[in-house]
Amino acid sequence: MSVVEKAGANVLKAAFAKKDKKNKKDKKKRDAVDMTATRQMGEPEKIDLDFEAMSHHGFYNPQERSNQLALEMRAVKRRLLRRIGYLRSSGERQAFRTPGKQRNMILVTSTRAGEGKTFTAINLALSLALEDQIETLLIDADLSRPKIRERLGLPEAAGLHDRILDPKIDVESLGWRLIDAPLTILPEGARAERPTDLFATASAQDMWTELSTANPQRLVIIDAPPVLAATDAVMLAKYADEIVFVVEANSTPEAAVAAAVDELIDINPNVSLMLNRCQIGAGGAHYGSYEYYDRSEAASAPAGKPSSEG
Incomplete structure (x- = not known):
């Protein structure tokens, strides 16, 4: 083959490769659109989680209800449910709530990345749903650095961002x-360039209100970005009834x-x-109201047990 023929063959090869790449990209977009359209009319996809594999990475396992993590999560849940009035009787709970607020939206955030907020949000949701059988919705609202899907081994899918952009999509699907x-997981969805602007829209506000009022008995756990890493968490804070920092x-x-707390x-x-x-120590708790937190004690807190980052 001559040099000219080789050059021509290379040009054709490159052209076909470029076309193939474009076709694959277009197909991926079509599949994403089709998936969103299908879910508008349906229900969330049913899945199983590999709890045994997850437990090796520090996550809650319903088969290990007497281990340290399960005990600690019980202490967290007990105080959290008391603070939002969930443990009250139905009549008392209604009186405890303010007009237009169901007190079921819980935001989980931190000062900076790597402190365990995603780890906490996932374990809290798993423990509430699997141990207490409380209807729970876990949402990945850290649109810049989403981690819930990765931690749980789930594929890309339409989610929070897609619903805010298109209010016609049924968020429950x-x-x-x-x-x-009784656990539903809502992923981040398509990539968002400016999450703070997105969360400031009327569509976002309507969606959070819809999620809160659709089922007053359901708890919504929102994994938000770190406060000092972005302004998203502060924007989301106004939609929450309780913030776990x-x-x-x-x-x-x-x-x-x-x-960050200020x-x-x-x-x-x-x-x-x-x-x-x-x-x-045994029987201790590591969760409490911020108003009872003495900052001088934080600096002298003992080093502790490692857990997953996020």
């Missing part, structure tokens, strides 16, 4: 539903924690603190 457990013990600077309580005063990777 998105995501995945666990088989034999995760702090990595003996790591996060006290001044950074104070600055930003949140300017928007929403219902902030509770949860120390992660800290060692506690």
Whole structure:
């Protein structure tokens, strides 16, 4: 083959490769659109989770209800449910709520990345749904650095971002539903370039209100970005009824924690603190109201048990 023929063959090869790449990209877009359209008319996809494999990475396993994680999550849930009035009788619960608020939206955030907020959000949702049989919706609202799908081994799918962009999509049909457990997982959806602007839209506000009022008995766990990494968490805080603020013990600077919490309580005063990777005595708890948190004690908290980051 001559040099000219080789050059021509290479040009054709490159052209076909480029066309093939474009066709694959177009197909991926069509599949995503088809998936969204299908779910508008249906229900969440039913899935099973590999709890045994997940437990090796520190996640809640319903078969291990007497281990340290299960015990700690019970302490967290007990105080959290008490703070939002969920443990009250139906009549008392209604009186406890303010008009237009169901007190079922729980935001999980932290000062910075890597303190365990996603780890906390996932374990909290799993424990509530699998142990207490409370209807739970887990949402990945960290659109810049979503991690819930990766942690649970789930594929890309339409989700939160898609629903906010298109209010006609039935949010209840998105995501995945666990088989034999009252837990639904709503992923982040398509990539968002400016999440803060997205969360500030009327469509977003309507969606959060819809999620809260659709089922007053359901708890909505929102995994938000770190406060000092983006303004998204502060924007989301106004939609939440309770904020669980995760702090990595003996790591996060006290001044950074104070600055992040101050930003949140300017928007929403219902902030509770949860120390992660800290060692506690038998029967102790590592979750409490921020108003009872002494910052001087945080600096002297003992180093503790490692857990997954996020």
